[in-house]
Amino acid sequence: MHVLIADDHELVRDTIAAFLEGDGIQVHTADDLGGALSLIRQKGPFDLVLLDFDMPGMNGLDGLSETIEVNGRNPVGILSGTASRTVAEEALEAGAAGFLPKTMAARSLRNAVRFMAAGETFAPVSFMAQKEDDPAHAFDELLTDREKQVFIGLTKAQSNKAIARDLDLQEVTVKLHVKTLSRKLNARNRTHAALIAKEAGFV
Known part of the structure; x- marks a missing residue:
């Protein structure tokens, strides 16, 4: 996997690069948008580009839209230590593959990078929730008790059939709950939903 990180803070840029390289990912870096676009034209397209907002x-x-085009519409995500949830939502609506707060733990960052490079959209519930100081509150607000029970089954990588057996439900009912909670959490699939739960400390 080839990833480009563009950030004008050298320490942040090099730290993230080291995290990813330690996971076997090939990383190029740039310190501004112009440098990032030049690298994409020279060595790209990249499997994923991360831009500091x-x-x-x-x-x-505007830089996000330009980078998406230059990178052949391959995934482009946004990094930020200061942007608000509103900015994150706007970035996702504008086509960003994800939004990564710079406070993310190294393991979570590596997982998110692989997720975005695979074509999925990533945004941590802990950041996107209305009450950001209490990520679990997002689930209390969004999901019913039954949906939370099904969600726990998903985080254990259980099949719909296994979840149905544990909860004494029909498999078709579990399938409906999975579809509903995925929609509520903007999860693309079961794996994405489980990752959201992990990032929010739900499990």
């Missing part, structure tokens, strides 16, 4: 040249989300 606040670095020179970004001009809000």
Whole structure:
């Protein structure tokens, strides 16, 4: 996997690169949008590009749109240590493959990078929830008790049939709950839903 990280803070850029390289990912770096676009034209397209929202040249989300086009519409995600949830939502609506707060743990960052490179969309519930200081609150607000029970089964990698047996439900009912909770959490599939739960500390 080839990843490009563009961030004007050298320490942040090099730290993230080291995390990913330790996981066998090939990483290139740039310190502004212009440098990132040049690298994409020279060595790209990359499997994933990560752009710092606040670095020179970004001009809000204009830099995101340009990078998506130059990178052949391969995944492009946003990194930020200061952007608000509103900015994150706008980035996702503008086509970002994900939004990564710079406070993410190394393991979570590596998982998110692989997830986005695989074509999925990533945004941690702990950041996107209305009450960001209490990620579990997002699940209390969004999911019914039964959906939470089904969700726990998903985090254990159980099949719908196994979840149905444990909860004494019909398999078709479990399938409906999975579909509903995935929609509520903006999860693309069961794996994405389980990752969301992990990031929010639900399990």
